[in-house]
Amino acid sequence: MDLENVSYAQKQRLAYIDFKLMFTGSVTRNEIIQRFECGTAAASRDLALYKQLAPKNLTYNTTEKQYLLESNFKPLFNHDARKTLVKLANEISDGFDAISDTKFPVEAPSSLNVPDLMIVARISQAIFQNKAVNIIYTSLSSGSEARDIVPHSIVDNGLRWHVRAYCRKSEEFRDFVLTRITKASIKSGLSKEYEHKEHDKEWNTFISLELVPHPRNIEHPTAIALDYGMVDGSMTIKTRAALTGYLLRRWNVDCSNNAELGSSEYQLYLNNKHLISGAGNLTLAPGFQDL
Known part of the structure; x- marks a missing residue:
């Protein structure tokens, strides 16, 4: 089966699974049931179909009873970068804009640039999983270099998107412009207590x-x-x-x-x-x- 033969309602649920995996790193059957008010059997069918359509995107963890993102994940749906950033900012988590044909008569200011959505996804996953991220970051003062950060919030400051994070190099909380991050990989192990959002004085x-x-x-x-x-x-x-x-x-x-x-x-x-x-x-x- 391919997406063309899937009903509109099921595409919504598949897009939700895709979105959850991409930006949080996991999805559960109960999340699908609660989000769409469907039965256990329907949610199981959706997960089985998603697995059939994108077998390399997820794996089931029997201990945690959730489906986890695989390292070679490739999104099943085309998540528009600008729309997805707005969804993330407003905690809208269905990820379902690829097949929407509704056009609203509203114009928003144009952005000069938007971040790489896969970079945003890895930062988002790290936030949900309380993990550090190794990034290649280009700053105005020191050029390109690798550093480890522990992100806690993604922010639209009206001009551009940045991530608020604890920087292990400078040993303080800082802002990192998302478009200046050219590579991001999640590190193993949980972050330290002092690196968490609760210890970011300026943020709180x-x-x-x-x-x-x-x-x-x-x-x-x-x-x-x-x-x-x-x-x-x-x-x-x-x-x-x-x-x-x-x-x-x-x-x-x-x-x-x-x-x-x-x-x-x-x-x-x-x-x-x-x-x-x-x-x-x-x-x-x-x-x-x-x-």
Whole structure:
């Protein structure tokens, strides 16, 4: 049997199996039953058919009672990179976009580039399995080199995708741009306790940003207040310290000491700069200088 002779409903379930294997490294019969509210017999048939269509993609682990990703896995479905990243960001796990013919009248900003989906898949698998990844990473400062990282979150910062991870070389939590990773292989053995997300201080610290209409660039501040749903001329956004610099740059928030950025692109001003000096990536924030 091939995919052309499979019903639409079963294709959905097969795509879910494909997606789960690719991005988490495993799938169970119960996950299929719960996701699609089907019976045990139907889920078993789906797994048997997937095994028939892609025999080298999975193997059954009798001890853990789950199907595990094989090292020579090749996706059965064509998972579109941009759509899949959105699904991952919103915890949508059916992976079923390859045969959808529904076109919505909504346009999103174009991306200059998207990460290699197999790189994203290995990073995602490592997160679910609490394992380290050996990567080849090209940085602006040191060029290409191998390093071991323990990833815990994949982030869309509005400009590009990066992974937040503990870096064993620098012995600290850092951001790694996904498009700069050219090779990724999961290492054996579980990661150490101190490498886990719970120990990433900047990630677990939340900061409140008080934003107001720019006091110099905006002639009619009520317009900006309406744009952002401000109350009494201001709004407060709560964000992770590790993401603060990215967000302020994405929103073109003037973070200078005295609203000194005069360009019209800066419609918002950070009104509580003195409270965020310990946040991450503040060098990216427009006009920011330490007090």
